[in-house]
Amino acid sequence: MRRPLSTLLTGTVIAGLGLIHSPVQAASGPTAPSASASPSASAPANTPAAINGRLKVCGVKLCNQYGKPVQLRGMSSHGLQWYGQCLTDGSLDALAGDWNADVLRISLYVQEGGYETNPRKFTDRVHQLIEMATARGMYALVDWHQLTPGDPNHNLRRAKAFFTEIAQRHRGKTNLLYDIANEPNGVSWSRIKSYAEQLIPVIRAQDPQTPILVGTHGWSSLGISDGRDETDVVGDPVRADNIMYTFHFYAASHGREYLDALDRASDRIPVFVTEFGTQEASGDGPNDFGRTRQYLDLMARKKISWVNWNFSDDHRSGAVFEPGTCDAGGPWTGTASLKPAGVWIRDRIRTPDAFPTG
Template sequence: MKPIALFASIALALLGSAAAEPVPTRNPFADHGPLQVNGTHLCDKTGQPIQLRGMSTHGLQWYGWGKSLTPAALDALVTDWGADILRVSLYVQEGGYEKNPKKFIEQVDTIVEEATKRGLYVLIDWHMLDPGDPMHNLDRAKEYFTHIVQRHGNKANLLYEIANEPNGKYLAGDGKKRPVDWARIKDYAQQVIPVIRDGAPNSVIIVGTPDWSSLGVSGDRGPEEIYQSPLAGKNFMYTFHFYAADHGDDYRKALDKASDKLPIFVTEWGSQEASGDGPNDFKSAQAYIDLMAKKKISWINWNYSDDERSGAVFLPGTCPKGPWTGTTLKESGKWVQTKMLETR
């Protein structure tokens, strides 16, 4: 082959490769590196406080890989939405992990690999919900997190949420039903954390809090019991969830006060009612957004799917083909996308 023809052939090959593998315009992990917890703040690789913003999947059994999550959907999450982090919500019951561990582990593996390629931080969410006692799923949690850290523990973009929303009561040894309080959650955490630390010794671990991860505000306790008996060690955070249409000033005040004493990550929130449905209250949601920006509290919105409820950002029928922005967005989707793209 003549030199000119050879050069042209190489150039065409390179252009074809570039077209097939577009260079990402954003890479949150490359920008900020491994995370750490300093005092009450989540910090980047330099030790500076950082606010991550992102989206949660819906339950993988309904809206997982190949449905609401595809390569194109993740591309859009990084570029069109400006997300830093994807929360991968694996329900334990409700037709989730309990029903087919192998199937769901394989799906999580795929999502983690694909999100990591795109420079996203990934929050591994053990989405225990009903029953609300995390101890009910202790052995399953150990099994799941053992696999995750053996397969992905060397990925510094991973964070771990070990109990989504502790709630309700459990049957104690004396035969009486007792509330799932902080002591119960802490006992669970102290058994699961070593499993994660064995394969991911420096990763950030986020621990659920009483009464649906409300820091106890939804019950009759509040965060004081956590203040009095915090987790020992490094790189731990505490979960706070809110739904702005139901959770107003008392919840915001609790978040404001608690974030002065504890490192808090809002791993789930919506502008709707606590069911993830109903009308949006953007005024209340904006008050939360302002508070979290001021305090540099990282947040993840619920949810990146086309479920019929108002809390899902896409109109039904959008997935799996998209598009992932514009006319396919519900009212909440348009609003949350705007908030995620705001200058930090």
């Protein structure tokens, strides 16, 4: 959600399968698969992405290749320009094999020292991370992390260039999701809808099948943070098929009003929680695990997929690793290097059924 400018300048924190959620075999091989690797490369057998295959939106649910609703659970990277060193063979082996995560959100900031400073470098890094997630049987959620300015139309030209290349190269894969607008803010839903309806056909020209996620107004709060509500989206949906709408929350800041909006909206439109934290909206401060459990119980019951913010060692409480872990190369498995939020989220990904869902 909204983050103070000081947070943005120093690096912010970002940010499960219903059918299968078993540990996966750790991938071996070189540190980084080539960005020119085959776009039709498939996930290893008996991993979430292999078993569930290409996802699609069916009604208000995300469904697998057999048409069965599924819930993805996983982690988001931090901004690649700040914490790319936290995404290695070892850390992603742990995310897939120790955490049992289904999905990696690849957080590509557009501004704040990200994509716009070196489009070639950052696009190649995203190619690489897609291959690394694929090799481990996880879904790769490609996050176009526009944040400041809040109107996604500011980056429409850049988004068209980026997603054209990503979709063209990886359209043969069945483990992708495209998130085309992270947290629109200070902008109306009609402007966001216009952006989506200009960008989606460009992606579809290259990749007709991968689900596309669309950010909502008020920092992807379905408008709640702007004093609006989900009826803006429900009453005027994006004119496109196989899409979902995103919702973000930070449990210590976003209480019953936000939870109720998610509950109501998910009965009417397909929703994916592409970012949340157990702490305050700055990604820092005390954890509110009680409120977070209310959200996660709702999402488990309704099979709403989620991604936690974030898989890095930033000093804030929302980053799962203790500071210095990434530069030291781990340890990545177990809980010795994890902050309290990391321990809690890892447990929820690993053993979701151990938590009440009623």
